[in-house]
Each structure stands twice: as structure tokens, then as C-alpha cells.
Amino acid sequence: MKPIWIADDDPSIRFVLEKALAREDLPTRSFDSPKAVLDALADGADEGPQVLVSDIRMPGGSGLDLLEKVKRRYPNLPVIIMTAYSDLDSAVAAFQGGAFEYLPKPFDLPKAVELIRRAVEESQRDEVAQEALAATPEILGQAPAMQDVFRAIGRLSQSHVTVLITGESGTGKELVARALHKHSPRAKGPFVAINTAAIPKDLLESELFGHERGAFTGAQTLRRGRFEQAEGGTLFLDEIGDMPFELQTRLLRVLSDGHYYRVGGHSALKANVRVIAATHQNLEQRVKEGAFREDLYHRLNVIRLRLPPLRERREDIPLLARFFLQQSARQLEVEPKRLSDAALRVLQAFDFPGNVRQLENLCHWLTVMAPAQVVEVKDLPPEVRAASRATPGREGAGASLTAGVPVAAMPSEPAVSAAAWSVPLPAETADLPTTPHGTTEGGGVPTTPQAAAVPTFHRRASGASAPVGADWEAGLMAEATALLAEGCPDVWDTLVRRVEARLIQAALQTTRGRRIEAAQRLGIGRNTITRKMQELGME
Incomplete structure (x- = not known):
């Protein structure tokens, strides 16, 4: 791990922080002035700091000036500003420059160490995300429909314009958004993605814009929203068509004048962010239905990029x-x-x-x-x-047809572990009849052999799961008849558990593992789905 840099002209502050962080096995490097920090960065002898902790007032320079210069070189570096109570207004202003948090003097040492550790964790998460982005292969393909997409990405690469990506679920909209970011002037800045359909309505505003301490019950600390996290980079708003109507007004304001407020805040923050939105829905129809603001639609629909479904390539x-x-x-x-x-x-x-x-x-x-x-x-x-x-x-x-080079070859979501696509069913179903190979109902989600005899569902052309005729009912009838004829005990409980497991499995696949959303789509409570998964051995 890279060291934590401490910049303060007071040697006692540097000493106390060094010793406290050493006890936590966190390496440190100390400086007595902003100039010393900038000289060390210019020297380039090391990779720079993991976190910078800087006093706001030092001889020969201001901590705010240092923050601005450091952020210019390391936009993702968490910077903690130390300040006396009388400097609190300056510390608040520091957040507009991208400070991670402020540390009031005199500070409680355990709380200071906890804050620094939290900044270290965020810095390491950003590093992992950037490494994953750098490792993502280029999108390749020979299908004419994809060549149009590649040409559009090339034309948009040097632009800061807002882009709306449309296409069916699973076509790789986030991958294209990452490519637009990777080849843009903002490539050195962060790429932050958020699925607006996956976050409960009551939390989405805080997630996007952040909140002040005490803004609502449970807001014990100031939190930076996704707009702040994406400062200098790209913010990807996935499933924008599902954004709550009242939040659409706030997003429109950001796109219109580039300013926003944290929840509970009174100071406007400037957003230096490129917005890329994506949806699988027909936004024009959503506008006609009154579910999506027409003015926001026109703000987002500056450049539209349609991704073809796999059947078209x-x-x-x-x-x-x-x-x-x-x-x-x-x-x-x-x-x-x-x-x-x-x-x-x-x-x-x-x-x-x-x-x-x-x-x-x-x-x-x-x-x-x-x-x-x-x-x-x-x-x-x-x-x-x-x-x-x-x-x-x-x-x-x-x-x-001509075989193409793997396009959108990396999934638009993080890699799925084996557990996510093969959900084990309870051991008591292991001795039930099975089909030879299992099935992949619900869009290709594999099933265990034990689950193969559960009623089979097929997809409509629209992509929604629905039973075809009475096939699944006939299958269930045949399965129940066979088990009853064999004299199996607890036939009711056995089949109900297997059907429940398949329903939960399909819902989790549809929501990409988001349990709360899966419960909502199934029409049950989140505590119910958690309890059921525990009972069924699906945890």
C-alpha cells in the first residue's frame, strides 16, 4: 500500500498521527509545508500518496491551494483537510474543490484514524475500479450493426456531449459507456455507474447528490454523492427510464446549469461531470404516458446510440x-x-x-x-x-454468416461467480427425478440437476417470462403424480420448496442479484425473500 501523506507545520500533529497510524500498520510520510508536498509529487520518485491529510493553514501556502493542485494531478485521491473551528467555513468550501472530508482540530485520535482508514478503503476501491477499466478489452465485431456503433464511439470520443444509449437488456450498454469514457478527454477521471432502478426511491436522491450531516435520521456523517465521486470524469445513469418523477427535476437542473445541492445542504456545488444515460425502455412512450419529463428527455437525447440485439448480429x-x-x-x-x-x-x-x-x-x-x-x-x-x-x-x-470477433465480449456487469448462476437447492430434493441435462430458463440461468424437474417456463419475444399454454402445469401434474405413485413423503412441501427456489432464482437473475428488487418484483417483502433463501439453502 502507498503511504499516507501528512502535511502540517505543527510537528506535534505530525508525530501524533504518525504514531497512531503506525499502530494500525498504515505507512506514513510527513511534510511541513504545501511546497514540500508539491516538490515530492513533482519528483515522481514514488507513486504518490494513498491519502493526503493536510492542514488548511500553513506557512508558505494554503491547504485549499494544495488541494486544488493535487486534485488536478490525482483526481481520485482522497484529501482530508484539517481545520480549526474558526476555519470551518473554509473547510466547507474545500468540499467544492473535491475534499474527501474535514477533520476539526483538536481532533479525537481514534476518530481521526477511523476517518483516514475509511479514506484508504475508498482509495483502494477506486484503484481496483480503474484497473478493471484498464483491463477491459476493446469492443470488437464484424457485424454491420456493430460497426455503426464503433463509428459512433469514434466520433463521440473527443466530445463532452451527453449521450443516451438505448437497447434491450443484456446488449452491453454499460460496456459502451465505459468505452466512451475510456476514449474521451476525461479518461483519467473516474467512471461512476449507478443503476437508478436498483436503488429504493427514498435513497436515490442521497445516492446521487450526497447529503449533509444530520440531513435526515441516520445521516451521521457527510456523504459525497455519485456526482461528486464522478467529478472530472463520467457518470453513467443506467435504466434512466425508471428514475422517480420527482428526482427527474433535480437531474434536469444539473444538466441545465451544472449545479446541485446535497440533501439538507444550502451551498450549491458545481458539477464537472459528463453524463451518459441508458435505458431499455421507449422513453418517447414514457413521455406520452406522463412517467418521464419531456424536457429531461430532450436534455438527455442530445446524441442517441442504439445497441443492436444479438439476433441482429x-x-x-x-x-x-x-x-x-x-x-x-x-x-x-x-x-x-x-x-x-x-x-x-x-x-x-x-x-x-x-x-x-x-x-x-x-x-x-x-x-x-x-x-x-x-x-x-x-x-x-x-x-x-x-x-x-x-x-x-x-x-x-x-x-x-461470417464469424465475428468477440464484441462486447466482457459482460456489462461485474463477473458473476459460479454461485450466482447455479443456485443449489436443498439436499432433501437430491433424490427426486431429474432430466438429463437441466435447463436454462429465464434467459440462460443454469440450473442444478435437482432443479431440472421444476415446471419449465419459456420467454415471450418481448423478453418477459411467461408460461406457454399449459405445458408447465402439465409438467407439474406429471411430477406430482409420479411422486405420489412412488409413495414419496411430504410431496406438497417438496414441490412447493422447489417452485419457490426456482421463482427466487429467476427473480435474482432478472435483477442481477439485487435481492430487494427481486422481492419487489415477486410481490413479497425483503425479509420474506431472505427467510426463504435461508430455508431453501440458497444463501
């Missing part, structure tokens, strides 16, 4: 699949599986309502479930094979 499926199979193999430390030509044709004939994300999940599933190194048609999930049989003309049509 089938020629990119073969090498996308190859990439995801290799990725899964690396994660699980096994040899990568290979798709036969016939299996590839079937995949190209499938519509993939979950788009690239569904293809990735399917490849994870094949890595675990396919019995041989070469994946044949019989090894594919039942609904993929069924779709191929339902559209016999399409299977052959996909054969002549």
Missing part, C-alpha cells in the same frame, strides 16, 4: 461463444469446451432474448454441464434446441 455469435467458453474455463481452471459446427448453427438460429448476457450465462452452463469437450446439439439447453426445431429454415441460414 448473429454473425458475431460464434467467436463470442468461443470467448465466453474460454473465459469460463479460466475461471473454473478447466480445459475450454468447443462447440461443434452443428451446435454453432443452432446457437445462431436462437433469438437470445437475454442478448450477450444470456449467451455468456449459457457458455458458463455448458462449461459445467456439457459431458464432453466438444459440445454437440444434444448438449445444448432444451429451449435452445426447441427454438431451432420451431424455425427449421433459420438453422441453415446461420451457417453462411
Whole structure:
């Protein structure tokens, strides 16, 4: 870990902080003036500080001037300003320059160490995020629809204009937003993403704009919002169509004049942030319905970038699949599986309502479930094979398409662990009848063999899960009849538990693991879903 730099002309303050941080195994480096700090940064002998703790008044310079100069070079560096009570107004002003927090003098030493440790944790999170961004591969592809996207990214790379990305779920909207940031003049600044649909309405305002201490019950400390965290960089607002109507007014103000207020605050803050928004919804229709502000829509819709669904670029499926199979193999430390030509044709004939994300999940599933190194048609999930049989003309049509380079090859969400896409069911269901290969209902989420006999659901063309005819009811009837005939005990509890597990699994896949939102979509309380997951062994 890089050292914590302490800048104060008072040697006793430096000594006390050095000793306290040394007891916490936190390395330090001390300076007696702003000039000494700037000289050390200019020297470049080390990587710079993990956190900077600076007094606000020192001989030869101001802590606020030092803050401004340091932030110019290290925009993500947490800077803690130490100040006497009489300097409190200056300390508040420091937040507009990007200070992480202020530390009033005389300070309580344990609280000071706790604050510094919190700043260290945030700094390390930012470093991990930046490393992940740097490691993200370029978006590649040979499909004409994706070439249009690449050209648009190139034209927008040197612009600061607001961009609205539209497209179905799973098409890689966040990946494109990251590419726009990575190739922009703001690339050295932070990239901050927030899903406005995933955060409860009552918390979203504080999440976006931050809050002052005491602004509401539980606000024990000042908190920087996402706009402050993205200062000098890019703020990605995913699922903007689900933003509460009353918050749309506040967002409109920021986009209009570049100023905003923290919750409970009275001083306007200037936002130096590029906003990129994304949605899978039809915003024009939302405006007509009165659910989305028309003036905000026009503010966001300066440049619109539409991402094509996977079914419109089938020629990119073969090498996308190859990439995801290799990725899964690396994660699980096994040899990568290979798709036969016939299996590839079937995949190209499938519509993939979950788009690239569904293809990735399917490849994870094949890595675990396919019995041989070469994946044949019989090894594919039942609904993929069924779709191929339902559209016999399409299977052959996909054969002549040109294989593309993996595009949007990295998922738009963080890497999903095996536990997230294969939820274990309770041990007591292990001896129940199973199907040979399991299924991937709900957009490619794999299932355990024990879960395979749970009623099967299919997707409509719109992407929403719904039963087709009475197939699932017939399946449930047959399963119950078989268990009753075998004299299995507790048939009711057994089947209800399995259905509940599948419902929760599908909801968590739909919400990408967000438990509160999954409970809301299922129409149950968040305590209920937590209790059910514990009872079902899904934790």
C-alpha cells in the first residue's frame, strides 16, 4: 500500500498521527509545508500518496491551494483537510474543490484514524475500479450493426456531449459507456455507474447528490454523492427510464446549469461531470404516458446510440461463444469446451432474448454441464434446441454468416461467480427425478440437476417470462403424480420448496442479484425473500 501523506507545520500533529497510524500498520510520510508536498509529487520518485491529510493553514501556502493542485494531478485521491473551528467555513468550501472530508482540530485520535482508514478503503476501491477499466478489452465485431456503433464511439470520443444509449437488456450498454469514457478527454477521471432502478426511491436522491450531516435520521456523517465521486470524469445513469418523477427535476437542473445541492445542504456545488444515460425502455412512450419529463428527455437525447440485439448480429455469435467458453474455463481452471459446427448453427438460429448476457450465462452452463469437450446439439439447453426445431429454415441460414470477433465480449456487469448462476437447492430434493441435462430458463440461468424437474417456463419475444399454454402445469401434474405413485413423503412441501427456489432464482437473475428488487418484483417483502433463501439453502 502507498503511504499516507501528512502535511502540517505543527510537528506535534505530525508525530501524533504518525504514531497512531503506525499502530494500525498504515505507512506514513510527513511534510511541513504545501511546497514540500508539491516538490515530492513533482519528483515522481514514488507513486504518490494513498491519502493526503493536510492542514488548511500553513506557512508558505494554503491547504485549499494544495488541494486544488493535487486534485488536478490525482483526481481520485482522497484529501482530508484539517481545520480549526474558526476555519470551518473554509473547510466547507474545500468540499467544492473535491475534499474527501474535514477533520476539526483538536481532533479525537481514534476518530481521526477511523476517518483516514475509511479514506484508504475508498482509495483502494477506486484503484481496483480503474484497473478493471484498464483491463477491459476493446469492443470488437464484424457485424454491420456493430460497426455503426464503433463509428459512433469514434466520433463521440473527443466530445463532452451527453449521450443516451438505448437497447434491450443484456446488449452491453454499460460496456459502451465505459468505452466512451475510456476514449474521451476525461479518461483519467473516474467512471461512476449507478443503476437508478436498483436503488429504493427514498435513497436515490442521497445516492446521487450526497447529503449533509444530520440531513435526515441516520445521516451521521457527510456523504459525497455519485456526482461528486464522478467529478472530472463520467457518470453513467443506467435504466434512466425508471428514475422517480420527482428526482427527474433535480437531474434536469444539473444538466441545465451544472449545479446541485446535497440533501439538507444550502451551498450549491458545481458539477464537472459528463453524463451518459441508458435505458431499455421507449422513453418517447414514457413521455406520452406522463412517467418521464419531456424536457429531461430532450436534455438527455442530445446524441442517441442504439445497441443492436444479438439476433441482429448473429454473425458475431460464434467467436463470442468461443470467448465466453474460454473465459469460463479460466475461471473454473478447466480445459475450454468447443462447440461443434452443428451446435454453432443452432446457437445462431436462437433469438437470445437475454442478448450477450444470456449467451455468456449459457457458455458458463455448458462449461459445467456439457459431458464432453466438444459440445454437440444434444448438449445444448432444451429451449435452445426447441427454438431451432420451431424455425427449421433459420438453422441453415446461420451457417453462411461470417464469424465475428468477440464484441462486447466482457459482460456489462461485474463477473458473476459460479454461485450466482447455479443456485443449489436443498439436499432433501437430491433424490427426486431429474432430466438429463437441466435447463436454462429465464434467459440462460443454469440450473442444478435437482432443479431440472421444476415446471419449465419459456420467454415471450418481448423478453418477459411467461408460461406457454399449459405445458408447465402439465409438467407439474406429471411430477406430482409420479411422486405420489412412488409413495414419496411430504410431496406438497417438496414441490412447493422447489417452485419457490426456482421463482427466487429467476427473480435474482432478472435483477442481477439485487435481492430487494427481486422481492419487489415477486410481490413479497425483503425479509420474506431472505427467510426463504435461508430455508431453501440458497444463501
